Amino acid sequence: MTHPLARLVLAALLAAAGFLLPVLLGGSTLVYDTLVAIAIFAAMSYGLDVILSDLGEISLVHTAFFATGAYAAAILTVTYGFGAWTALAGAVLAALALALVLGAITLRTREFAFSLVTYAAAVVCMNVASNWDFLGGSDGIVGIPPLDLSVGPVELTAGRSPEFWPFAYALLLVTLYVVHRFRRSRLGQAALMVHMNPRLATMCGLDGNRIRLQVFLLSAVISAAAGWLYAFQRAYVGTDLFDTYFLVLMLTGVILAGRRILLGPLLGTALLLFQKSFASLGAYGDKLVLGVVLVAVLCLCPRGLASLWPRRRSAPAATGTATGEIGAASTRHA
Amino acid sequence: MSARLEIAGLHVAYGQAEAVAVERLVVEPGTLAGVIGANGAGKSTLINAVANWSRAEPRITGSVRLDGEELTGLSAEEHVRRGVQLVPEGRGVFLGLSVEENLKAVARPGGHHGGRSCAVDDVYALFPRLRERRANLAGSLSGGERQMLAVGRALRMAPKLLLLDEPSIGLAPRLVSALLATIRELVEGGLTVLLVEQNVHAAAEVTDVLHLLERGRVVAAGPVAEMRNDPRIVEAYLGASHG
Amino acid sequence: MNVAQQLVNGVIIGHAYALVAVGWTLLLGAARLVNFGHGQMYMIGAFVAWWVMAATGLPYPAAVVAAVLLGAVLGAVMQRLFLRLTLSQDLVSLMIVTLGFGQALEGAAGLAFGPKPQTLASPFQAMSVHLGPVWFTVQDAILVVATILVFAGLSLALHRSWLGAAVRMVAEDPRLTALGGLRVSRIYMGIFAFEGAAVAFAAALVAPRTPILTSMGFDQVVMTFVVVVLGGIGSVLGSYVAGLGIGLFTALFGALVSPAYTTAAVFALLIAAMVLRPGALAASGSFAR
Secondary structure: OOOHHHHHHHHHHHHHHHHHHHHHOOOOHHHHHHHHHHHHHHHHHHHHHHHHHHHOOOOOOHHHHHHHHHHHHHHHHHHOOOOHHHHHHHHHHHHHHHHHHHHHHHOOOOHHHHHHHHHHHHHHHHHHHOOOHHHOHHHOEEOOOOEEOOEOOEOOEEOOHHHHHHHHHHHHHHHHHHHHHHHHOHHHHHHHHHHHOHHHHHHOOOOHHHHHHHHHHHHHHHHHHHHHHHHHHHOEEOHHHHOHHHHHHHHHHHHHHOOOOOOHHHHHHHHHHHHHHHOOOHHHHHHHHHHHHHHHHHHHOOOOHHHHOOOOOOOHHHOOOHHHHHHHHHHHHO | OOOOEEEEEEEEEEOOEEEEEEEEEEEOOOOEEEEEEOOOOOHHHHHHHHOOOOOOOOEEEEEEEEOOEEOOOOOHHHHHHHOEEEEOOOOOOOOOOEHHHHHHOOOOOOOOOOOOOOOHHHHHHHOHHHHHOOOOEHHHOOHHHHHHHHHHHHHHOOOOEEEEEOOOOOOOHHHHHHHHHHHHHHHHOOOEEEEEEOOHHHHHHHOOEEEEEEOOEEEEEEEHHHHOOOHHHHHHHHOHHHO | OOHHHHHHHHHHHHHHHHHHHHHHHHHHHHHOOOOOOHHHHHHHHHHHHHHHHHHHOOOHHHHHHHHHHHHHHHHHHHHHHHHHHHHHOOHHHHHHHHHHHHHHHHHHHHHHHOOOOEOOOOHHHOOEEEEOOEEEEHHHHHHHHHHHHHHHHHHHHHHHOHHHHHHHHHHHOHHHHHOOOOOHHHHHHHHHHHHHHHHHHHHHHHHHHOOEOOOOHHHHHHHHHHHHHHOOOOOHHHHHHHHHHHHHHHHHHHHHOOOOOHHHHHHHHHHHHHHHOHHHHOOOOOOOO
8 A cells, every 4th residue: 555656556446446436336317417416516525625624624605616616607608608618717717716805805814703704705605696697696597508628629528417427527536636636735734734733834934824825725716616517517507506505515525524534525425415316305304314414423423434433543643743743644645 | 537538540641641640649638738749740630630620621530539439420510519629720710700790600509518618708708808899800800819719719619628729820929828828727727628839838838748749640748847858849849948 | 765664674674683693692602602503493483383373273472482482492402412512612513513403404394394485474463553654563563672671681681690690601611610510511501492492582573574484594594693793792782783783784775775785785794894803703702791
């Protein structure tokens, strides 16, 4: 497990196996639908995961970034007739712009206040989206064309779910790669230090607010990219994107498995959506299940299901200096 | 007759780090016992563990007995009800409540467990300064007044054993002597006290027995007269003048 | 535009905001709990009152009492669930857990009461009072009077009673409260039960004004969040003033500027307040008088 090449081969094998998963599960439309949804919502959740695991804050505004990506895709394709690539660029830029504004406002606050301010920001975004005609108002925007990412002679289009799977899966892999790289990057290490030991970070010459803003921007782009793809998959965007449901799904997905585990949000989201697809109790029942799962995780094992796993490695966090944490965290992701 | 307080094999740990390991410590009824030691020796951890109270979440094992009755495993509230009363280090009063409210808003002092019950007026008689400031918010009191209030509040619950954690901290020397003298008076009246103090000079003036704590362990203990001449204490805490 | 009527509307809405907020205010002040399940508890209160009237034929006042009782039970359930997080003061986890709690309540209510909109029929909603250029319903008048009584009662209880002192002690320092021999979990139980009962009471009085839906939790109560936070964390009088102020702002902004963007405007105000005065959010813990 320690040889880098061996790890690379293992990751490639896992990625290949993941791609074949819908076929292995029978290849029905429901399987494809479910897996596409898992890939997209997991990608969305990684935006929040970066904030939660690496900055130690809980953002309640990430549904707005997800919605920004989706709305940007819808407006650029439906209203202005642009292609999907342009829409992606637009989604990223719109999310960066929104994150820059929100970041400037919220990042001076910490913890409790940060969560409250981000929640308030999400409510403002939702209120604006449901009333501004440019964004379709309460009707939303319908008639988003099928996804077409063709480049030159290479034809890349998708309409139905089975065709959509490669794109959703690719988005997920890119997201995982980005999060993985981020955690090993200077920014990722700096973010962790700012989170774990702000005073030490300041002494090391790190500008906490600047780092927090950079991470915030990255996380917004991740969630927005997921929203961009979701718009094409659903062919419709509306204010339901701001629903508490998405927020709770994201939070539960991230918290369920445990913090700072690369595949955690993916597994959490997968569990929740598998239940919704294959063991559904109806719309109300599923809501009940989702709520109960979130309450149960936080009340019974707040460190996530992974903490129930027998420890292979003793936690250095007990006496936890920031550098110890960072070392442990980076090996865990390596 | 069993001792008022009997600690046996008490171990307290935060995470992996053991902070206190006291094999045996006994306090006889009607005496004032002191625990002295340097900063970080585990004095507060020890006294908090006796009351099963902490702001962190330590792991406590071992035995703490009050008049022969096992207390280990009981909640902090239950310790109070049985007569073990802690005055924690630093903040022992509610700053947002008035002096009088601080004294009144405690579990009904029964005296049913054998401690001396103590009315609000008794506290005022003991600390007249508090009567003058009865309507003021505790947040507006000076450090010395707050410490008096914390002790007064503790007495309201009729303790059989009063645990004092660094009552002298942050007080002017004159106030320290006055406060400790009052504690001594209470002991003469029958109260049993375990006092944690970094101020060894002051503690040695009023205590009957001293326990020296180093790195969580009791390294020396005995009547205060003997301990004053113990070279470890003389060198480290009392300085040459007492040698 | 009839300015006098808008002012009256603002006063009524403001009292509704304040009454819906009162339990949350105490909860936030005493337990530092931002209850995102508050809206769903409001919804449950309204539906329980509706169900009591529809299924048993009992009169409206009895339905109010039933809603309050069930609300208190719901609050007690919350306390059992959240006690550990409350004691460890893990504020952010507490906040998240209430989001899940709200989802669960909404799902359960959907299963129990179905998707159809219902009407909580208060006989006082049909009686109106005309005073010169303005009018309001008897229900509105009851709402305003009840709100004033609840706030006055709570304020008195907090500052003049032994129980109130206990609540303020827990708010300031729960660990130290235990050293007074008081059972902290019981005090929390009372605080949570009050939150449940108060929001159910508010729902039973406010909900007759509009049709009720099991999905209304967020929309109906989103302003409460502003009232509670803007009122100053846990300040009882502050949230009354904030409720009234936001009610008047809503009515006037809606009439003069844009009804659609009222929520955004109010939340923008809130964000400005929170960012400019983050100290107010540091949860100082003392209840302002």
